[in-house]
Amino acid sequence: MSLHEDACLVLKAYDDPDGEQEELRRLYLDHLDAHPDGVWKACEAGHLTASALVVDPERGRVLLTLHRKLGMWLQMGGHCEPGDRSLAAAALREATEESGIPGLTLLAGGPVRLDRHPIPAPCHWHLDVQYAALAPSGAVAEISDESLDLRWYAYDEVAAVADQSVVRLTEATLARL
Numbered sequence: 001m002s003l004h005e006d007a008c009l010v011l012k013a014y015d016d017p018d019g020e021q022e023e024l025r026r027l028y029l030d031h032l033d034a035h036p037d038g039v040w041k042a043c044e045a046g047h048l049t050a051s052a053l054v055v056d057p058e059r060g061r062v063l064l065t066l067h068r069k070l071g072m073w074l075q076m077g078g079h080c081e082p083g084d085r086s087l088a089a090a091a092l093r094e095a096t097e098e099s100g101i102p103g104l105t106l107l108a109g110g111p112v113r114l115d116r117h118p119i120p121a122p123c124h125w126h127l128d129v130q131y132a133a134l135a136p137s138g139a140v141a142e143i144s145d146e147s148l149d150l151r152w153y154a155y156d157e158v159a160a161v162a163d164q165s166v167v168r169l170t171e172a173t174l175a176r177l
Helices: 003-013 022-034 086-100 155-160 163-175
Strands: 049-057 061-067 077-079 111-116 126-135 149-156
Touching: 003 022, 003 086, 003 126, 022 049, 022 111, 022 126, 022 163, 049 163, 061 086, 061 163, 077 086, 077 126, 077 149, 086 126, 086 149, 111 163, 126 163, 149 155, 155 163
Parallel strands: 049 126
Antiparallel strands: 049 061, 049 077, 061 149, 111 126
């Protein structure tokens, strides 16, 4: 199965309990229908990305990265790569690479949220498929080259440091835990 096919299946099965993301889910599927390369960075009309909020439920905290290019506290994530078998695999790979934490596992149930945000030309949109990754007990984060900093935040501290997309992802993750 190709990554494009996986993305279509994931989005068709995406569980949005309150229905608020139905229009966005449809937009993602329409994008993939119109763009066979819609999962790759080269797609200038926009492309899917995969991210994961790293959560430590034992300690009631999430790990955020201070993004090198954007200067914002965000969840781990980024572009899909040719070796990614699925969106879930891409999200887990990105979370592991950027957090330095081995043994992360994705929270069951598929993506937690979708988030569409503009990016600079030549591409115009990131269509982010957002997962949650559970940190193993005693996890120690290690900063990567893609980050200026990594920091654990208590759930109730996220709103003070991150934008609304990260706050919504945190809230959706906590609702699923």
